[in-house]
Amino acid sequence: MPYWDNWTDEQGVSHLTKCKLRNFTLRQLAPHADPQWVNHAQQGQARMVTSVQPAHWKGGWHAPESVQWIVPIQGVWFVQSMDGTRVELNPGDALLSEDVGAKADRDGHIGHLSGNVGDAPVALMITQFASATPSHKPCLTE
Numbered sequence: 001m002p003y004w005d006n007w008t009d010e011q012g013v014s015h016l017t018k019c020k021l022r023n024f025t026l027r028q029l030a031p032h033a034d035p036q037w038v039n040h041a042q043q044g045q046a047r048m049v050t051s052v053q054p055a056h057w058k059g060g061w062h063a064p065e066s067v068q069w070i071v072p073i074q075g076v077w078f079v080q081s082m083d084g085t086r087v088e089l090n091p092g093d094a095l096l097s098e099d100v101g102a103k104a105d106r107d108g109h110i111g112h113l114s115g116n117v118g119d120a121p122v123a124l125m126i127t128q129f130a131s132a133t134p135s136h137k138p139c140l141t142e
Contacts, residue, residue: 001039003094004087005138006079006112012103014063014081014112017138019096041096041141042067045130053077053122056115063102063111067132070095075122080113088117096141098134 001021008014024037052074070077072089079095080086082105089095102111116122135141 007098008102014099016081016085019139022142049126051124058115061109068097068128071125073123076117077122100134
């Protein structure tokens with residue numbers, strides 16, 4: 001399963017790398033259900049936030065306070081890392097935002113820039129992890 005990893009290198013510069021979740025285990029999650037492929041990419045205390053951003057919303061340059069997974073559920077949303085890489089995410093795409101601890105560059109850019117694409121609102125499901133540690137290397141979450 002593909003996802004985008006927005007990670008920060010040792011110099012505090014954010015990068016976007018396309019990765020794949022790989023470590024799935026066939027498990028029965030409930031007694032009445034057939035087994036299914038399961039991956040525990042993050043564990044620990046978390047909160048889930050649903051965000052609906054108005055049409056033409058822009059987030060400005062910022063770094064998250066915690067590691068978080070972001071999944072658009074309506075509309076198209078973009079994210080741009082400090083190295084200039086920009087990706088557009090459609091409903092069902094996934095981004096692991098690990099650019100916690102990014103450092104401002106000479107232009108004042110820090111972390112990532114994000115916003116809506118097109119003329120429609122965008123809805124995001126965001127799962128924030130209180131104690132997850134950013135990896136500072138791409139694709140370590142498998």
